[in-house]
Amino acid sequence: MSTKWVGKRVKRIDGPEKVTGELKYMTDYQFDDMVWGKVLRSEYPHAKINSIDIEEAKNLHGVICVLTHKDIPGFNGFGIVVPDQPVLCSDVVRCTGDAVALVAAETLEIAEQALSLIKVDYEPLEVVADAEYALTESAPKLHPDGNLHSHVKIKNGNIEQAFEEADIIVENTFYSPRQMHAFIETEGGWGIMDDEGFLTIRCPGQYAYRDRMQIARSLAYNAERIRVISSPIGGAFGGKDEITVQIYLALLALHTNGRPVKIHLSREESVIAGIKRHPFKVCMKTAAKKDGTLLANQVKAIGDTGAYASLGGAVIALAIEHSCGPYKIPNVDLEGFCVYTNNGISGAFRGFGVNQVCMGIETHMDMIAEKLGMDPIELRKKNVYHQGEVSSVGHIVKSSVGTYKTLEMAENCDLWKNREKYKSEVCEPWKKRGVSLATSFHGIGMGIGLPDYGAASIELLPDGKFLVGVGCEEIGGGNSTVYAQVAAEMLKCDISNIRIVQGDTKNTLDGGTVTASRSTYTGGRAVAAAAPKMTELLNQTAAEMLNLPAASVDLRPNHISADGQIIPYKSIYEHLYEKHQSTRVEGHFYLPKEKEEIKGSGGAPHHLYGYLTHVVMVEVDTLTGETDVLRVVSIPDAGKVINPQGLEGQAEGGAVMGIGYTLFEDVLIENGYHKTRNFTDYIIPTIRETPLIETFPVEEPEQSGPFGAKGIGEVVMIPIIAAIMSAIYDATGARICHLPATPERVFNALKDLKNQKVQSTR
Amino acid sequence: MLVSEIDMITPSSLSECLTQLSKEGRKHRLIAGGTDAVVRMKEGKWRPEIWINIKNLKELRYIEESKDFIHIGPLATHTDITHSPLLQRKADVLVDAAGEVGATQMQKMGTIGGNIGTASPAGDTLPALYVLGALLELTSLKNKRIVPIQEFIIGPGRTVLKENEMITKILIKPQRQNEKGIFQKLGPRKAQSISIVNVAISLTMDQDRKCVEGKIAFGSVAPTIIRARKCESMLTLGPLNDELIQNIAKIAWKEVMPISDGRATAAYRRDMASALLERGLYRLIRRWENQ
Numbered sequence A: 001m002s003t004k005w006v007g008k009r010v011k012r013i014d015g016p017e018k019v020t021g022e023l024k025y026m027t028d029y030q031f032d033d034m035v036w037g038k039v040l041r042s043e044y045p046h047a048k049i050n051s052i053d054i055e056e057a058k059n060l061h062g063v064i065c066v067l068t069h070k071d072i073p074g075f076n077g078f079g080i081v082v083p084d085q086p087v088l089c090s091d092v093v094r095c096t097g098d099a100v101a102l103v104a105a106e107t108l109e110i111a112e113q114a115l116s117l118i119k120v121d122y123e124p125l126e127v128v129a130d131a132e133y134a135l136t137e138s139a140p141k142l143h144p145d146g147n148l149h150s151h152v153k154i155k156n157g158n159i160e161q162a163f164e165e166a167d168i169i170v171e172n173t174f175y176s177p178r179q180m181h182a183f184i185e186t187e188g189g190w191g192i193m194d195d196e197g198f199l200t201i202r203c204p205g206q207y208a209y210r211d212r213m214q215i216a217r218s219l220a221y222n223a224e225r226i227r228v229i230s231s232p233i234g235g236a237f238g239g240k241d242e243i244t245v246q247i248y249l250a251l252l253a254l255h256t257n258g259r260p261v262k263i264h265l266s267r268e269e270s271v272i273a274g275i276k277r278h279p280f281k282v283c284m285k286t287a288a289k290k291d292g293t294l295l296a297n298q299v300k301a302i303g304d305t306g307a308y309a310s311l312g313g314a315v316i317a318l319a320i321e322h323s324c325g326p327y328k329i330p331n332v333d334l335e336g337f338c339v340y341t342n343n344g345i346s347g348a349f350r351g352f353g354v355n356q357v358c359m360g361i362e363t364h365m366d367m368i369a370e371k372l373g374m375d376p377i378e379l380r381k382k383n384v385y386h387q388g389e390v391s392s393v394g395h396i397v398k399s400s401v402g403t404y405k406t407l408e409m410a411e412n413c414d415l416w417k418n419r420e421k422y423k424s425e426v427c428e429p430w431k432k433r434g435v436s437l438a439t440s441f442h443g444i445g446m447g448i449g450l451p452d453y454g455a456a457s458i459e460l461l462p463d464g465k466f467l468v469g470v471g472c473e474e475i476g477g478g479n480s481t482v483y484a485q486v487a488a489e490m491l492k493c494d495i496s497n498i499r500i501v502q503g504d505t506k507n508t509l510d511g512g513t514v515t516a517s518r519s520t521y522t523g524g525r526a527v528a529a530a531a532p533k534m535t536e537l538l539n540q541t542a543a544e545m546l547n548l549p550a551a552s553v554d555l556r557p558n559h560i561s562a563d564g565q566i567i568p569y570k571s572i573y574e575h576l577y578e579k580h581q582s583t584r585v586e587g588h589f590y591l592p593k594e595k596e597e598i599k600g601s602g603g604a605p606h607h608l609y610g611y612l613t614h615v616v617m618v619e620v621d622t623l624t625g626e627t628d629v630l631r632v633v634s635i636p637d638a639g640k641v642i643n644p645q646g647l648e649g650q651a652e653g654g655a656v657m658g659i660g661y662t663l664f665e666d667v668l669i670e671n672g673y674h675k676t677r678n679f680t681d682y683i684i685p686t687i688r689e690t691p692l693i694e695t696f697p698v699e700e701p702e703q704s705g706p707f708g709a710k711g712i713g714e715v716v717m718i719p720i721i722a723a724i725m726s727a728i729y730d731a732t733g734a735r736i737c738h739l740p741a742t743p744e745r746v747f748n749a750l751k752d753l754k755n756q757k758v759q760s761t762r
Numbered sequence B: 001m002l003v004s005e006i007d008m009i010t011p012s013s014l015s016e017c018l019t020q021l022s023k024e025g026r027k028h029r030l031i032a033g034g035t036d037a038v039v040r041m042k043e044g045k046w047r048p049e050i051w052i053n054i055k056n057l058k059e060l061r062y063i064e065e066s067k068d069f070i071h072i073g074p075l076a077t078h079t080d081i082t083h084s085p086l087l088q089r090k091a092d093v094l095v096d097a098a099g100e101v102g103a104t105q106m107q108k109m110g111t112i113g114g115n116i117g118t119a120s121p122a123g124d125t126l127p128a129l130y131v132l133g134a135l136l137e138l139t140s141l142k143n144k145r146i147v148p149i150q151e152f153i154i155g156p157g158r159t160v161l162k163e164n165e166m167i168t169k170i171l172i173k174p175q176r177q178n179e180k181g182i183f184q185k186l187g188p189r190k191a192q193s194i195s196i197v198n199v200a201i202s203l204t205m206d207q208d209r210k211c212v213e214g215k216i217a218f219g220s221v222a223p224t225i226i227r228a229r230k231c232e233s234m235l236t237l238g239p240l241n242d243e244l245i246q247n248i249a250k251i252a253w254k255e256v257m258p259i260s261d262g263r264a265t266a267a268y269r270r271d272m273a274s275a276l277l278e279r280g281l282y283r284l285i286r287r288w289e290n291q
């Protein structure tokens, strides 16, 4: 099919205002009559609250209100799946991020002072600092049902027999870090209530409708009288999926006499109170036959979800679903535990559990290949499932599967083909280079058990342009441009005729979250569902205007042609307007799902997956243990690529985020207290850690998707983790199974290796 | 003290600045580039009543040479240092070090006076100044004194500077024709990072890889910068071949007394003192031979 917009390098429609700085961060606005909100966080990771005294704080000059749990009109809790996190704690605090009171004041300084005047009488309790300890009998129970939030299990075949029959078995334990989203704009926003009691919350988020529901529930307020608006800048990566400050803003706005209230977390507060990626411990045992056929995989994964559930249960479920990689392993025993501790709060983050297990299975693939003397690509090719085959978790994969093609592409890329040459090009004798690859996949959409739908509206505007409304927020990934491309393609108009509105409960339909690698697929398909209705409206109206049969009217580029006449869209709008007819159409659809849930899996399988292979080259300084990623090749199967430039943006950003995860990043918490305070000690990659990144998509079209597209937003950061780990091994012979692979960890591994060698030669 | 209660004055000359510094009965502090000062103000650590802003005192921003010394104004930025042809020729180790401070933004705003004033054990220009035998000119309204840098710094963030004094000049001995230096830094990443360990080396070389005199100073491995005297004395034992380099590097860990913190353990820091010295000596010899 020849297309004019889809598949083309279309410039970001939100590009100019972002790069010129014309578009402001939401928290950068100021208003004359504004007031400042602040949140009092807990002093202890685990304590009983005996009393909260706010008198002195309330009497401080310049303080407008001080609120505690007593001031919550509705339900004192939030949480996407289980609302087990108190909006404001009343009896117990479970992490240092817990909110205890809110203040609104004339200035930020007064608000901060007021916080220091609130007297909370705490009785410290034993801190649960470790997920495995949390599961023991002796650990204090953090929630009424205990410390195990969820447990998922997938079992197929006969694992014991398989291990007995296997020619080769590898077994390792992997530890992964508590990664921070490190979005450029910390959590924050605005709340304002108008004279008529209409509440507006402006706050960067990832699902305005669900945020509105959570706000309404806590305020016991009619959701129709609450408007939630997101912001297309500042970044999210999953960290703004859960409620951040929306409910605090709403509560304060009830008490500020109509003045707008702003909350903007400092970086230090964001580190403590914001959601993080689950640290995992993954024990994995993998078996294969001599010819490289995978026989069995056994996985036990424990995820530390911190004090509250948020999306922890779903993260563990997705991890287990993906724990065998995109392979067909007949015998599996996979088990995941999502555990409460007093270590902050973990939740959604790009990759959603898959990062933590991919590093296990892909490391094992390389170990097996090495032991068998097999090429690592051959081994993978031999074991991948193809479309129509049964995956390791036991379902027939009906949607498109691109793994094999990505591996072929990897095999033929310059970096892989000429790896020996590149590896030899070191300029100092203590530097060692390694080249490795890894592959992974990631489910698209919600999986079984959660409703998953898309919706979009298209409205003809007075100036003859189209306003396309999609619920899914723009959070920097570029989905607004995708929606404009799909709309322009289907309405046969120039892209400049398309305006996009997103993430605003007043102006968009509920179309689900911008998470789960779903927004290109879901929003794109929703626009594609609405567009034919707009075409029909245009054609019919034109026919009516000219008194012609509808068949003689034709949608042409940028106008309607009927009987040799040209009808501009503007006149169609005017005609409809005069007749008091709506100029707006809607498109709705339901995401395809698998019929049967794998028992005990917590939502597996997904119907759709995106696939990706990474090839990387690293250079290790063996004197210091520093690792430098020099080159990355990213080979995604995103189905049809709607905007190659957008895909490259995701592939490059994802690669850098994966480098950060593997080499630098970890929020350190000791006994419930954060040791990492801000970006002074939380190390993310800079441009100097950013290598050359090439993106070579293989397009395995997905029939159900808009123009054949799938989703790619998360898997772009996943296989690179295992690939870097393997490349370090290729370079030095040291396996790092505990991330991040900091210089110190790599150096110590090299030292151990040397000592082993010395011992074995004795 | 709230941030909004803090005043700032901007003297237009050095003498006006010294007069301001001489006023008693109030808490004041100098602010130059502010790259340390603003961070610490935000953290609540530095909250004087008055900031004395010296960033625009042009008379304190220079790099010049006299008969025996190179004179550096305390307001010379790290970029001024890296761009100075004089320093590139006669104080390469300092140029190296200034080029490792933070990243471009920090190098343009941050000053050498500020780096010394903060007196952080991880301050990157300090080891270089130690091996270059830097002398600091401290001036008050009524007085002037010269203090060697190793006597100026007495502990992390602690110096002998009096309330009414400021650094008005940094004097270093220019490197000789046959003297070459290098600065090596290990941080958690390549830019915008605080040193885990750093080392400055300056060697006076003879024919055949022979070192006649050498100075080595480590940062971030003790409460203050440390001169590695033992290693230094081994530099001249013979030609600086791989074996000697490795032997010198091996004893470096004995000269340092690091602590563990969030960035690294003490054990790793000790190992890295050796590693950076080894890497630095290799690279320095190569530099020497390739010149």
Ligand SMILES: Cc1cc2nc3c(=O)[nH]c(=O)nc-3n(C[C@H](O)[C@H](O)[C@H](O)COP(=O)(O)OP(=O)(O)OC[C@H]3O[C@@H](n4cnc5c(N)ncnc54)[C@H](O)[C@@H]3O)c2cc1C
Pocket (backbone or CB within 6 Å): B029, B030, B031, B032, B033, B034, B035, B036, B037, B038, B039, B074, B075, B100, B101, B102, B103, B106, B109, B110, B111, B112, B113, B114, B115, B116, B117, B118, B122, B123, B124, B125, B161, B165, B166, B167, B168, B192, B193, B194, B195
């Ligand atoms: C993101 C970031 C990265 C950084 N990276 C590095 C790094 O890699 N390496 C490194 O060493 N440092 C680093 N720093 C610290 C800082 O940039 C340097 O120490 C810089 O040289 C300080 O200079 P300044 O002019 O900004 O000092 P200021 O902040 O203005 O002052 C610092 C201190 O020095 C005093 N002072 C200033 N001038 C004088 C004077 N003439 N006489 C007496 N006292 C004086 C001030 O009173 C104050 O106590 C970093 C800082 C930031 C924010």
